[in-house]
Amino acid sequence: MHLLSFDPRAFRWSGIGPSDYKSGSGDVRGMSWTGVSRWVLASPETVAADYELRYFEIEPGGYSSLEKHRHVHFVVVLRGHGRALVGEHVHDLSPFDALHVPALTPHRWLGEGDIEPFGFLCPVDRERDRPQPLDDGEWDRLRANPATARYVF
Amino acid sequence: MHLLSFDPRAFRWSGIGPSDYKSGSGDVRGMSWTGVSRWVLASPETVAADYELRYFEIEPGGYSSLEKHRHVHFVVVLRGHGRALVGEHVHDLSPFDALHVPALTPHRWLGEGDIEPFGFLCPVDRERDRPQPLDDGEWDRLRANPATARYVF
Numbered sequence: 001m002h003l004l005s006f007d008p009r010a011f012r013w014s015g016i017g018p019s020d021y022k023s024g025s026g027d028v029r030g031m032s033w034t035g036v037s038r039w040v041l042a043s044p045e046t047v048a049a050d051y052e053l054r055y056f057e058i059e060p061g062g063y064s065s066l067e068k069h070r071h072v073h074f075v076v077v078l079r080g081h082g083r084a085l086v087g088e089h090v091h092d093l094s095p096f097d098a099l100h101v102p103a104l105t106p107h108r109w110l111g112e113g114d115i116e117p118f119g120f121l122c123p124v125d126r127e128r129d130r131p132q133p134l135d136d137g138e139w140d141r142l143r144a145n146p147a148t149a150r151y152v153f
Numbered sequence: 154m155h156l157l158s159f160d161p162r163a164f165r166w167s168g169i170g171p172s173d174y175k176s177g178s179g180d181v182r183g184m185s186w187t188g189v190s191r192w193v194l195a196s197p198e199t200v201a202a203d204y205e206l207r208y209f210e211i212e213p214g215g216y217s218s219l220e221k222h223r224h225v226h227f228v229v230v231l232r233g234h235g236r237a238l239v240g241e242h243v244h245d246l247s248p249f250d251a252l253h254v255p256a257l258t259p260h261r262w263l264g265e266g267d268i269e270p271f272g273f274l275c276p277v278d279r280e281r282d283r284p285q286p287l288d289d290g291e292w293d294r295l296r297a298n299p300a301t302a303r304y305v306f
Contacts, residue, residue, distance in 0.1 A: 101155070123276040
């Protein structure tokens with residue numbers, strides 16, 4: 001199938017169902033998350049590319065795991081408003097803003113809308129390492145930084 | 154720089170200027186194009202990934218080269234209305250529609266708006282082959298197909 005039609009009312013693509021965001025609930029320090037859904041638009045099973053393309057959606061008040069990994073992110077916002085902790089910085093994000101998360105940089109995504117979810121496209125290398133929690137030094141540094149402290153939990 | 158802020162009025166990203174769509178005007182059969190601009194959001198120079206992320210924009214009446222290559226496309230529309238020839242099929246495209254162009258499948262993008270350009274995101278493998286024109290068999294087949302004939306020039 002070539003075309004994945006988009007339904008603007010449902011904000012969903014034809015033939016694409018949700019995948020688990022993570023397999024667990026995140027018991028490790030900082031790895032908790034809530035209100036996150038993942039939609040795989042292009043995977044190795046469907047598209048013969050070195051990348052995958054995922055769409056993530058975070059409910060108002062929801063957040064992803066605070067994590068790092070060697071593979072980078074480069075996301076493009078599609079809907080709503082959100083916030084991202086990336087290293088020592090916090091960014092407010094609106095539709096079509098694009099954000100780079102370099103290798104091994106701690107990051108967390110947060111839904112900041114009133115009603116509308118915060119949604120973004122996230123292409124990612126097909127071959128990639130697993131997310132890992134922050135080490136003690138990173139954790140303490142981000143907790144000591146007034147800009148980032150409230151997102152470190 | 155982590156954040157590429159998006160300006161909705163200009164429909165442009167901070168710090169990102171246009172790149173040439175192609176270096177030449179396309180003298181080979183089918184390779185002509187007009188009204189196409191290319192904006193590289195994530196390149197190997199800026200993002201350490203196996204993919205690049207480009208944004209293409211096609212003016213109303215504009216079109217890209219009719220070409221094929223081994224690397225695949227998986228595009229997501231961001232603005233306006235367009236049409237895509239993909240193999241024997243023609244698809245009308247609106248915002249957030251996603252379209253897969255498999256390996257070695259002839260394809261051409263066309264801007265179908267009245268005023269607004271047709272714009273789409275196009276992640277692509279960093280390592281990839283160069284576009285090539287259609288061979289005689291492909292050309293004749295698409296010219297003989299009433300669905301695709303008008304886009305084969």
